[in-house]
Structures are given as C-alpha cells and as structure tokens.
Amino acid sequence: MDGEPTSDGTPPPPPGDGEPRPVSSGGDDAPATPEEPSTSTSGPRPRSAWNRPTSIAASTVLALVLGFALTVQIRSTDEPDNPVAGQREEDLVLILDEIDDREEVLRRQIADTRQTLDDLTNGQEQSDTAVAEAQARAEAIGVLNGTLPARGPGLRISVQDDDGTVPAAVLLDAIQELRGAGAEAIQVDDVRVVVSSAVTGSPGSLRIDGTLLEAPYEIHVIGPTAAMEVALNVAGGVVDDVRRAGGTARVTRAQTVSVDALVD
Structure with a gap:
C-alpha cells in the first residue's frame, strides 16, 4: 500500500523517483492521461540547481581576493617602503617635530664641539706663543747680563795702540756709541761687557771690570x-778720537760674530 513503510522499515520512495506514477483507480474505463516522462529516469539529478549559490559565493570571494591582491600589489609598486606610511596626520606632525628637535640638538652639539676644538687650538697656540716669547725674553736677558753666549751679524773692531797712548775714555766712548746704535752683545778681548761694566786704568794699562786688557784691543759686537x-x-766720533790719541781703529763688517765670553 502507498505511503506505508516496507518490511525493512524504510519509507517508500516518492512518486517519480525511479517508478511510474500510479494511474487512477476509477470505475470507468477512460484512458489515463499520460504524464510527461521525468528527467530523473535517465540518471542522477543534475547538481547545478543545488550548487548555484555556492558557485556564486565562491566566485565573489575569489574576485574580492584577486581585487585585494591587485590593490596591494599596486600600492607596493607605487609607494616605497616608508616607516611612516599609514600614520595619521597628527602623528606625522609629532614625528616631524621630534625630528626637528633632534636636528637642533645635534646642531648645537656640533657647534659646541667646534667651539671647544677652536678654544683648545687657540689655547694651545697662545700657550706655544707665550712659551716662545718667554724663552726669547729669557735669552735676551741672558745675553744682556752676559750669562749666555751670542752669535749673529755685527762688527769686528781692532784698536791699535802701539805706543800705549789711547786713554780709557776713548774705549768707554766706543762702548757707549755701540750701545746707542743698538748693540746687543759686546766683548772686548776676553771680557764680556755688560750694563754695569766699568773701563778703568791708564793708557797702556786699561782694564774692564778689573781685567787687564792687552793691545791691540779686539772688540766684537753683535747688532745692526x-x-x-x-x-x-x-765725524768727530770714535775712529777720529782713536786717531787723535795716537792709535788706529779698523772697523769690519761680519755676517757672523761670536760673543762667547761669559760673566761669572
């Protein structure tokens, strides 16, 4: 009977699924209206009707994925790798301000470092200059005091006094004239002449600071x-005075004159 379960408990298949629909069981013998054949009798039902929504959804998802990938690819090509890409405008302003502050700090540090270097360089130069000046002054004082030897351009003066007639005043005048002309160091024979030196004695027996001189008197002087x-x-100077006193004086220029006699 239709609609009743079979002996094994499974419900009967619905009409049209593999079996012909039953005809009417009426009392007249009119022929039954033929039914159109079912498409299911030729094989399994096509799946396109059931799978159409799934196919549309899959196509949509695939299109979205491809579109997103294309967008990412275009942005990756057009925009270089930038650590601030995607930042908000406010964040970018803060980043720029921070960069400006750091740049200003670095500039100040560079300026301070340069100033320190300049100060050190100038200080070293000033120190070297001061040391050199101090050494030069010490040498000049040593030369004037007769405690240091000296070498340089100057004059060699030879005073001949064969008769012993040249007085001490003429020799003293010669020393004073040389000092007035800028003499830096003076030596007579083996005696160093300094500021406190004194010329004494009588003609033929002259002394400087107690040391006896012997004619001819050799004067070595450094200066202009x-x-x-x-x-x-x-005219009327030292050379004339020596001549009038009975002696002779010869003056010779020299590129290098040595004054090496020292004061004890």
Missing part, C-alpha cells in the same frame, strides 16, 4: 751693522 758702523765713523 750699518747703524753701528755709522756711529763709529761719524
């Missing part, structure tokens, strides 16, 4: 050669 030479040869 031209000025000293003019001072000695001026």
